[in-house]
Amino acid sequence: MHTPSSAADHYELYYWPGIPGRGEFVRLVCEDAGVPYLDVARRPVEDGGGEQAVVRALESLPGLPAFAPPILRVGELVIAQTANICRFLGERHDLAPGTDGGRAEAMQLQLTVTDLVAEVHDTHHPIAVSQYYEDQKPAAKLRAAAFRDERLPKFLGYFERVLQRSGGPWLLGDACCHADLSVLQALLGLAYAFPRAFARASAATPKLLGLRDRVAARPRIAAYLASPRRQAFNEYGIFRHYPELDPA
Amino acid sequence: MHTPSSAADHYELYYWPGIPGRGEFVRLVCEDAGVPYLDVARRPVEDGGGEQAVVRALESLPGLPAFAPPILRVGELVIAQTANICRFLGERHDLAPGTDGGRAEAMQLQLTVTDLVAEVHDTHHPIAVSQYYEDQKPAAKLRAAAFRDERLPKFLGYFERVLQRSGGPWLLGDACCHADLSVLQALLGLAYAFPRAFARASAATPKLLGLRDRVAARPRIAAYLASPRRQAFNEYGIFRHYPELDPA
Known part of the structure; x- marks a missing residue:
């Protein structure tokens, strides 16, 4: 590709x-x-x-x-x-609704993923993007706790509600859109960064986990995830696994 | 209205x-x-x-x-x-370009305002939206310092560069779009929340200050700003003035 x-x-x-x-x-x-x-x-x-x-x-x-x-x-x-x-x-490329209203709905979901991603970033960088994580660890622990306890369940619960309302199989109903693809990446990132908190919060969102699996099984996505083009998560990106930010 | x-x-x-x-x-x-x-x-x-x-x-x-x-x-x-x-x-309502590409450009600018606004919010709420400012003041002082010293000049400088590139009078050139209106609100909010830091940073962005004045002078915007519909900034919103977050 x-x-x-x-x-x-x-x-x-x-x-x-x-x-x-x-x-x-x-x-x-x-x-x-x-x-x-x-x-x-x-x-x-x-x-x-x-x-x-x-x-x-x-x-x-x-x-x-x-x-x-x-x-x-x-x-x-x-x-x-x-x-x-x-x-x-x-x-x-046929990954969005055809009407202005439908496109705004897809963008609303896409931007909610954007907000979630920004909050994930700030769990390890709550003070300054220009400073190392190690230099803002006390604030990171506090912010990560609020994220795990309040924000993560709220975001996952929101997307679950969207799927309940649409009836699935995709966020907006019958057709997969760009926001569905982004939800996959967000959920994989969350499971990498906060395996414990994600397991706890996502236990209440079975439809969302179903969406994740459905997107990951789309033939071109499955091929991509198995390809060398796909990069692993690591501690230089947005979704970082710091065990101290994801306690039992 | x-x-x-x-x-x-x-x-x-x-x-x-x-x-x-x-x-x-x-x-x-x-x-x-x-x-x-x-x-x-x-x-x-x-x-x-x-x-x-x-x-x-x-x-x-x-x-x-x-x-x-x-x-x-x-x-x-x-x-x-x-x-x-x-x-x-x-x-x-004729506040966006007519082409897909132009609309994406306007949205890029709109979303950069969104990012700026989120960072302003986090200067007083760096740890948790569910907690009072007073309970996250030490982190707020650190985050606000990074915002004033690094992020604010970077955001203002970015929009200045956009105006240099387009030639003005609006962000995208000849026609005012929704993002121009949002830049006005962001700049007024910054001047309210961080009067000292905004004065320092905006001294280097004369074109951006010109845009602010130009948007504020649009007849319907000027009428709105003078109307009772317009609400004042206060310490319950996004742009809050806490003197300790904007030292000399």
């Missing part, structure tokens, strides 16, 4: 190499849609990849400047913001 | 009364567009208003459940997420 086959579908993704991070939400849309994309920074440095590719994209891509990666380039168009890119790709 | 004039434009906004909060970004789009909207929770309790109106909306509006307010109801459609509502209204 790395080699673009036509100019119309020539997508270039710019995201930090070495972590799945927010770039992964974009990758999942491309993978499920079966559209080729060039994951620029994951190429060897000598081929224009590496972190420098992202830094260069932030500084000097034409078009609208981006505040942060991921950045998607499609010809002359350069767009950023994870949820925004997921929606844009979803609407182009 | 509170009384809907036709079924097609019958917008109902549900947001916590007593604070401008995230609801204000939605109000600004309606006000600039000149479309009527019913600000449900600001009606008297005996007419169905008050906080209970928001609680009821979260629990029992038909359609897709919302994780949090603001919520917009348009007939059968119920959508949430501030940026999503702003985009939806902007596209309906």
